[in-house]
Amino acid sequence: MLTRSRKNPDVGELGLIDALPMVGITLHPETRMSRTHAIASDGAIRTQSLCKRYGETVALADLDLDVKQGEVYGYLGPNGAGKTTTIRLLLGLHRASSGYCELFGIDAWRDPVAAHKRVAYVAGEPFLWPALTSAETFEFLARLRGGVDEVYRDVLIERFHLDVDKRVRALSKGNRQKVQLIAAFASRAELLILDEPTAGLDPLMEVAFRQTVTEAKERGQTIFLSSHILSEVEALCDRVGILRGGRLVDEGTLAELRHLSAQTIEVTFDGPAPSLDGIEGVHVASAGANALRIEVSGSVGPVIAVLADHPVLALTSREPSLEEIFLHHYDASDGRVGG
Numbered sequence: 012m013l014t015r016s017r018k019n020p021d022v023g024e025l026g027l028i029d030a031l032p033m034v035g036i037t038l039h040p041e042t043r044m045s046r047t048h049a050i051a052s053d054g055a056i057r058t059q060s061l062c063k064r065y066g067e068t069v070a071l072a073d074l075d076l077d078v079k080q081g082e083v084y085g086y087l088g089p090n091g092a093g094k095t096t097t098i099r100l101l102l103g104l105h106r107a108s109s110g111y112c113e114l115f116g117i118d119a120w121r122d123p124v125a126a127h128k129r130v131a132y133v134a135g136e137p138f139l140w141p142a143l144t145s146a147e148t149f150e151f152l153a154r155l156r157g158g159v160d161e162v163y164r165d166v167l168i169e170r171f172h173l174d175v176d177k178r179v180r181a182l183s184k185g186n187r188q189k190v191q192l193i194a195a196f197a198s199r200a201e202l203l204i205l206d207e208p209t210a211g212l213d214p215l216m217e218v219a220f221r222q223t224v225t226e227a228k229e230r231g232q233t234i235f236l237s238s239h240i241l242s243e244v245e246a247l248c249d250r251v252g253i254l255r256g257g258r259l260v261d262e263g264t265l266a267e268l269r270h271l272s273a274q275t276i277e278v279t280f281d282g283p284a285p286s287l288d289g290i291e292g293v294h295v296a297s298a299g300a301n302a303l304r305i306e307v308s309g310s311v312g313p314v315i316a317v318l319a320d321h322p323v324l325a326l327t328s329r330e331p332s333l334e335e336i337f338l339h340h341y342d343a344s345d346g347r348v349g350g
């Protein structure tokens with residue numbers, strides 16, 4: 012039975028309860044009565060002005076998310092940004108301080124059984140049963156869920172090179188992570204919520220993970236992926252949200268995020284470099300005797316117009332990487348949203 016913590020009525024029992032959504036199991040406390048949904052949604056995830064306070068700490072403020080079915084959504088943010096908090100609220104593991112969130116139009120705090128039937132979850136801090144082997148864990152989780160794709164589970168066990176006969180307590184961190192991943196993907200849930208799923212995986216397993224996400228996407232599953240690994244997000248995600256100090260500070264496709272960020276142009280001249288003073292949105296630095304590194308936010312037209320009047324020997328232009336976009340949002344002064 013899903014119960015709230017006696018110490019804190021805003022939080023479900025940790026441990027077992029955090030693990031159960033992984034297999035789509037939650038039992039309904041009588042206190043969580045169904046109610047009319049605040050948001051009509053055909054999306055997989057929708058939040059509206061979602062806020063979470065832990066005492067004086069504002070972990071999440073005014074979050075509006077809208078993740079469509081079939082989308083792979085990358086959720087980026089530094090340590091303490093509020094990624095796990097968001098996921099706990101989405102799953103109904105913790106109660107929102109204000110605002111609203113829903114999965115497939117269902118408020119998971121109010122109606123966890125209905126919401127979790129359609130979701131598999133990989134927790135950032137895995138809860139597994141140490142005395143069971145991986146094989147026993149899979150069997151137990153499959154029974155709790157009422158069936159999984161066993162053929163695909165075997166494919167994944169092979170792909171992730173997991174020794175299923177070892178007890179979970181004897182598994183390394185990366186191998187425990189594989190148990191969670193395999194259980195989640197084998198469930199074939201419509202929505203996979205993955206909290207830093209590749210933490211602890213080696214590069215070969217990271218490749219296996221990417222293949223598995225791609226397969227899930229091809230099947231039309233929706234994936235919400237919180238991550239610090241920018242190359243992973245860049246390779247897999249249709250859209251990216253960047254969270255900072257509990258607030259969503261940027262969101263869009265990679266192309267959109269790049270468009271809004273600075274492009275870098277490097278130019279070498281056959282002679283002294285001209286002045287680009289006075290052009291709006293342009294930051295210029297010397298890149299050698301007759302060369303400039305020009306960062307342009309917005310249109311490059313005015314820069315090109317000036318360059319056209321000078322003897323250019325070489326010109327390269329590149330879009331910002333996700334890392335540069337990310338770092339742009341996270342300088343050393345990463346602040347919290349207050350409290």
Ligand SMILES: Nc1ncnc2c1ncn2[C@@H]1O[C@H](COP(=O)(O)OP(=O)(O)OP(=O)(O)O)[C@@H](O)[C@H]1O
Nearest residue numbers: 065068070088089090091092093094095096097135
């Ligand atoms: N149960 C809790 N009680 C008190 N404060 C909490 C609790 N859970 C999270 N917080 C606080 O909320 C903020 C957001 O934490 P959260 O775990 O969501 O960050 P995160 O983005 O997942 O970070 P990380 O990348 O380190 O996993 C932090 O300041 C954290 O200390």
Ligand SMILES: [Mg+2]
Nearest residue numbers: 094095096135
């Ligand atoms: Mg986290």
